[in-house]
Amino acid sequence: MEQAAHTEEILKEVKSIFSNHLEMNQLRKTPERFAILEEIYRRTDHFDAEALYIHMKTQNYRVSRATVYNTLELLATCDLVKKHQFGKNLTQFEKSYGYKQHDHLICIDCNKVVEFCDPRIQQIKNMMGDLLKYQVTHHSLNMYGKCDGACEKTAKATEPQ
Amino acid sequence: MEQAAHTEEILKEVKSIFSNHLEMNQLRKTPERFAILEEIYRRTDHFDAEALYIHMKTQNYRVSRATVYNTLELLATCDLVKKHQFGKNLTQFEKSYGYKQHDHLICIDCNKVVEFCDPRIQQIKNMMGDLLKYQVTHHSLNMYGKCDGACEKTAKATEPQ
């Protein structure tokens, strides 16, 4: 599958996109910003700002939370990451370059997230926009439930012990 | 339409439900709890915890934020109110007794919320639950967009001036 090679390919592309975005907006190309982008695209699936920050620190990058948050914002602006609000204090991000639109199913026990896609959402979106006279720009559909039952094992550290 | 009479009717019912819920769970029937319930069912549409608190204070009720939050939680537990997370710092509640399931369309300029209902959501929910082996307990579908363009006039006080 040449997964590694494919990752490098993608990385080159997203760095180029980010680079352009920074230039267009007269923002500086700092090593921190690119390090964060790279870190995100080497990860899989969803993550939150704190986990990303910790992971950067662990890898001996010198970044602060402020920079992580700031950069995530920038990346969201140029559609390289998507920000999801799965709950009050459950904000997660995911890389979005080359991904098709999808929605999420979240385990209420372990916070595991799986993606799904259904064309009917788009239809509903269009229909309701027309009907209610809104210009719908985006949506968020989250299903919540329990996954296969073995999920307690992977429960996040937000739970006591 | 005897709207007022209807409101009183509903109020009686929800108070009875709440009363039972409190008894069943060996919780106390305090005047604060019932005052909050009543306040909620006299209001229309969506509100947030702070607005409810302020409104209670304005009406010279003696309640604290802690009690408001606590009671909202209780009411959510017995399905008398629904809690919605429309954004990171945009938690809203609504009374839910006697209401049918619906989803929301939120104006990204003025936070106005309108409701809509589409049977296809239920179908998707069932299908995805089966497909992905989740027991889906609930969902949240929010569409975001701009309403008719006159919405700036009603923009919430969260905006400067």
Add this chain to the structure above:
DNA sequence: TTGTGTGCAAAAGCTTTGCATGTTG
């Protein structure tokens, strides 16, 4: 060089919690 980005820590905003007091059952 020059002004923007960064790191750090402190601040902000919403919600929860601890403690003493008041009140329900």
Add this chain to the structure above:
DNA sequence: CAACATGCAAAGCTTTTGCACACAA
């Protein structure tokens, strides 16, 4: 009268901000 709910303010948690220094352009 004993336990639980309340009020108040202080603490928590995630995210943002202010300031001085570093560094990209």
